[in-house]
Amino acid sequence: MLNKTGVPTKEQIxxxxxxxxxxxxxxxxxxxxxxxxxxxCSTSCPFDAIHxxxxxxxxxxxxxxxxxxxxxxxxNCPGLAIVVASDVKERTQFKIAYEFNPKPKVNEVWHGVNxxxxxxxxxxxxxxxxxxxxxxxxxxxxxxxxxxxYDFVTIRGKSNG
Amino acid sequence: xxxKDLVIIGGGPAGLCAAKTAAEAGLSSIIIExxxxxxxxLVKQTHMFFGSEKQYxxxxxxxxxxILIDDVNRYHDKxxxxxxxxxxxxxxxxxxxxxHQDEYRKIQAKAIIVATGxxxxxxxxxxxxxxxxxxxxxxxxxxxxxxxxxxxxxxxVGSGNIGLIVSxxxxxxxxxxxxxxxxxPTIGGYKVHASKLKxxxxxxxxxxxxxxxxxxxxxxxxxxxxxxxxxxxxEGSSFEMDVDGxxxxxxxxxxxxxxxxxxxxxxxxxELGGMVPIINHEHETxxxxxxxxxxISGIEEASSAxxxxxxxxxxxxxxxxxxxxNYMLLKEDYESQLNNLRSGPFGEKIxxxxxxxxxxxNHVK
Numbered sequence: 328m329l330n331k332t333g334v335p336t337k338e339q340i341x342x343x344x345x346x347x348x349x350x351x352x353x354x355x356x357x358x359x360x361x362x363x364x365x366x367x368c369s370t371s372c373p374f375d376a377i378h379x380x381x382x383x384x385x386x387x388x389x390x391x392x393x394x395x396x397x398x399x400x401x402x403n404c405p406g407l408a409i410v411v412a413s414d415v416k417e418r419t420q421f422k423i424a425y426e427f428n429p430k431p432k433v434n435e436v437w438h439g440v441n442x443x444x445x446x447x448x449x450x451x452x453x454x455x456x457x458x459x460x461x462x463x464x465x466x467x468x469x470x471x472x473x474x475x476x477y478d479f480v481t482i483r484g485k486s487n488g
Numbered sequence: 489x490x491x492k493d494l495v496i497i498g499g500g501p502a503g504l505c506a507a508k509t510a511a512e513a514g515l516s517s518i519i520i521e522x523x524x525x526x527x528x529x530l531v532k533q534t535h536m537f538f539g540s541e542k543q544y545x546x547x548x549x550x551x552x553x554x555i556l557i558d559d560v561n562r563y564h565d566k567x568x569x570x571x572x573x574x575x576x577x578x579x580x581x582x583x584x585x586x587x588h589q590d591e592y593r594k595i596q597a598k599a600i601i602v603a604t605g606x607x608x609x610x611x612x613x614x615x616x617x618x619x620x621x622x623x624x625x626x627x628x629x630x631x632x633x634x635x636x637x638x639x640x641x642x643x644x645v646g647s648g649n650i651g652l653i654v655s656x657x658x659x660x661x662x663x664x665x666x667x668x669x670x671x672x673p674t675i676g677g678y679k680v681h682a683s684k685l686k687x688x689x690x691x692x693x694x695x696x697x698x699x700x701x702x703x704x705x706x707x708x709x710x711x712x713x714x715x716x717x718x719x720x721x722x723e724g725s726s727f728e729m730d731v732d733g734x735x736x737x738x739x740x741x742x743x744x745x746x747x748x749x750x751x752x753x754x755x756x757x758x759e760l761g762g763m764v765p766i767i768n769h770e771h772e773t774x775x776x777x778x779x780x781x782x783x784i785s786g787i788e789e790a791s792s793a794x795x796x797x798x799x800x801x802x803x804x805x806x807x808x809x810x811x812x813x814n815y816m817l818l819k820e821d822y823e824s825q826l827n828n829l830r831s832g833p834f835g836e837k838i839x840x841x842x843x844x845x846x847x848x849x850n851h852v853k
Contacts (some may be wrong), residue, residue: 330674331694333682361833362790363678365538367546383540384832403546405536406680427660441685444689462548481687 334413334442340477343471345391350476353396353413353420356389359406369402398422398456399400410480418454418470423481425465430455437482439471448475450482492518492568493719493808495584495597497575497700498745500528501790502601502782504556504806505797511563513805514810518561518568518595520575520586526560527553530626530790534651536659538602538678539791542825549790550632556794578602578746580775599777599804602747603797606740606761606783611645614700620707624654624737628725631661639733643710644668645698647788652681658735659688662806669696669745671715678834699726707734740787747784750775755848757842761787766848770807771800779804786841787830 329335335358339479343356355377357368369379369387376393377400379385396411402424411422414459431437431452439450454468494510496503507517525531533549544552559627560567570588576587582597607648608623610616622630622784624646630636642663644655647670655665668685670686673695675682682692693712698712714725741762744754753766753774764785765773772779781800782793799822802812830838 329679329683331692333675333679333684333686333692335679335683340595351774358683359680361834362832364540364789364829364832365540366540367536370541371546381828382833383828383832403536404536405546406678407684408680440687440689442683442687444687444760462536462546462551 337477341440344477345369347414347476349391350413351377353393353422354391355396356388356410356412357389357398357404358408359398363406367403367405367406368400371399373397373399377486395448397465398423402461402466407464412476414473414476415470417473417474418451419473419479420468420470421479422466422468425467425482426463429484430457430465431467431482431484436485437469437484439469439475440481440483441478441480442480443480446483448472450479452482489583490593490595491842492595493598494518494601494606494804495595495599496603497578497584498528498603499523499526499569499571499598499784500551500603500605500782500793501530501556502605502639502793502797502800503528503601504560505794506601506781506801507567507602508556508559508563509798509801509812509818510805510810511566513810513815514566515805515808515810516566516568517677518570518575520584521569521571522574524572526569526571526790529625530556531605532625532632533790534632535658537831538789540825543791543794545648545791545827552790552794580750582777585810586620599779599810601779601781601800601804602744602784603780603782604648604784605793606742606787607743608736609739609741611698611736613698615703615707616701618701618703618707619705620703620732621701621734621736624650624735624842627654627735628657628704631657631676637661637732640664641731642733642735643667643698643729643731644710644735644737646670646739647672647675647682647692647694648679648739649677649681651686651735652677654735654737655685655690656681656688659685659690663733665690668692669698669710669712670694671697671719673717678850682717685787697721707731710734740766740783742784742787744780744784747773747778747780750778752778755845756784757841757844759837760785763777764845766845768849770803771796777807786845787837788838792826792829792838794828795822798822799826
């Protein structure tokens, strides 16, 4: 399925998540399903929480005990394949990479979109980080209803379709 | 006649990196580049690169170009740069003829590195010469170098990394990418790129191809046809799509035309992208002291071209008697970087191609 459409299967997606209880704190979810020669997630992690090793084709493995959910890997991943997810109060919060203009503004409500590109929910913009360190890849903190933990992946503006 | 120790033909990533390590070893060189600017294809790559830190991973392509050009400029006493200059002749005795602003000159070199890169493959279909039908490289040049929108409703033909990445860049520029179509049964490039497009709402049609374009003064419509297991069109499966742009991204082929002028031994190796020079482990062609690096000897990612450039500059300097203080250490490091970049499943094709190259080299001997 991933090979033909670019959409991973439910099993593939779930295999990247820790148990839900672990997600009371923010954790990096890495959707890197192929052995590709790439390791910036691992080398950019300040907490040594992402392991790849000598052979850069090895798929990354997150140590959820070490991961603080800081989000640095999110905007350092050349494949934009990482989100940070957590259950915060009554909602599920994500940190996602976003490379389009215009950028969302805090407190705006955007569409929440799934891996098929379909609009599935509302997404409340909570924080927008875009410093020199981001190198033009914004880190957006956004929250959705808790039922969308395994479906939400990105945002889309309500006015620009 | 100008006399130069090392002439590097091509100022893309491979050529720039070769000049740098050669200069580090003490060898002077001149880079000849036909465009007005150095950097090759890197200057239009707006995405972050894969690989590891040594190949500038996670840095955007145009910023990698800046790094490599700065490195070369730092050695301005050793590296001379001739832009807007085309090499029009290459001879076995290492004489190069160049054309710069209608002025024709000759250079006698001790060694030459040909780093001319690759050119895009084209796809045959009816009316493929209509305006609005571009190669992916042209789309990137228009869009990312000159800020010109190549169309409003575009279909991408080809799902290799270039097709997927350029589709994403089109979306960033505000273009409606109606679909990516791919003749093979599966997506060619990294799935992370495909997933990026899919979540932005772009459908990817595998086992589909473009069979015809329609339009009066420019492309207005295309015919897309489904293919069976044997890549034959399925009758009755065709459908039309309204577009004002088509982007063709069906692969690259090495650009070794200059080497044909000196009768360097060449061979068609499909895994390497087409006709390639037969080279030894030092990247030397069958003509003594004429070397190559980068896509000219096999299509790969720019990360590999960078490392091949560093490697070849080092080796050529050594050949001409300029011994880098860390020669062995660096040589081993570059070799291990290349092995690392090529060791995964996506490196299988290049590994097969290089094995055929090694076999051919034994025949030559």
